[in-house]
Amino acid sequence: MSKIAIVGGHGKIAMSLTRQLTGRGDEVLNIFRNPDHGQDVLEAGGTPLVFDLEKSDADALARNLEGFDAVVFAAGGGPDAGIERKKTVDRDGSVLSAEAAVTAGVNRFVQVSAISVDEPVADDAGDQWRAYVDAKRDADEELKKTALEWTILRPGGLTDDDGTGRIQLAEKLERGRIPREDVAATIVAVLDEQGSAGKVWELVGGDTPIKEAVSSLS
Numbered sequence: 001m002s003k004i005a006i007v008g009g010h011g012k013i014a015m016s017l018t019r020q021l022t023g024r025g026d027e028v029l030n031i032f033r034n035p036d037h038g039q040d041v042l043e044a045g046g047t048p049l050v051f052d053l054e055k056s057d058a059d060a061l062a063r064n065l066e067g068f069d070a071v072v073f074a075a076g077g078g079p080d081a082g083i084e085r086k087k088t089v090d091r092d093g094s095v096l097s098a099e100a101a102v103t104a105g106v107n108r109f110v111q112v113s114a115i116s117v118d119e120p121v122a123d124d125a126g127d128q129w130r131a132y133v134d135a136k137r138d139a140d141e142e143l144k145k146t147a148l149e150w151t152i153l154r155p156g157g158l159t160d161d162d163g164t165g166r167i168q169l170a171e172k173l174e175r176g177r178i179p180r181e182d183v184a185a186t187i188v189a190v191l192d193e194q195g196s197a198g199k200v201w202e203l204v205g206g207d208t209p210i211k212e213a214v215s216s217l218s
Contacts, residue, residue: 003068004191005029005106007053007097008075009046010037012160013112016184017072018046029068031061053093054085061100070108070191071101086131094139098146108197109148110190112183113140115156115175115202140200149197151190155183156204168206169213176204189214 004021006014009030018028022045030046038048049064053075065071075093077085094111101109117137121130143150156176163181186203189211190196195218206213 001025001027002070002191003027003029004070004072005031005065005068006046006072006074007031007093008073009048010034010040011074011076013158013180013183013187014072014074015040015044016163016181017074017187018044020184020188022046029064031064053096054088056096058096058099058103061096062103065100065104065106068104068106070110071097071106072110072112072187072191073097074112083127083131086128086135090132090135091139091142095142098143098148098150101148102146107149108191109143109146109150110187111140111143111150111152112187113137113152113154115154115173115204117154149194151196151198152200153183153186153190154200154202155186156202158183164205165210166205166207167203167210167213168208169201169203169217171199171201173202173204178203178205182210185210186214193218 008014010032021028028046029049030041031049031051033052035050041048073094075089077089114136117133121133140152155178158180159177161179163179167182193214
């Protein structure tokens, strides 16, 4: 049994990840901002922790991470959040969570980013999209500077379709779509594969079984 903390623990990927991890006997701590979401987390098998990344600090978060085996950062300001929250959640929240993991002695860190964030943003992209891409890219770059055993996953367009258990995984891919359930299953496979540390992978729907895709590149 492993102890996994999920930052952004009420998001759709996080909830699927919680069900998958607790279903096999792992202990999951779900960290989220809205106290109304606690019952959802309990029903998924997780332990709720109400914690606002934008109103606290790394030391406070670290106290809740002591004794854990890994941290998964799956938080985001959301599509309706303003430009400033792209910075304070998607970027700064990641930096704070990584700092907290280091302080707590949690070496493993998996980050959910987004496909193609290293590519130039189109001139006609809106300010919201540009801010989102900048925040995700900057969060990834800051994570790479740490001594954590990090893995960065960059999924394509997310859907609520049932997972297929099959993906395409590589350092660089064409844009595509992928069920959130398959992203969560890929996180599980990454957590199980120590050789995935230090990797940055993009993922979309594909034909390769998830565990095989992860192990073949690790």
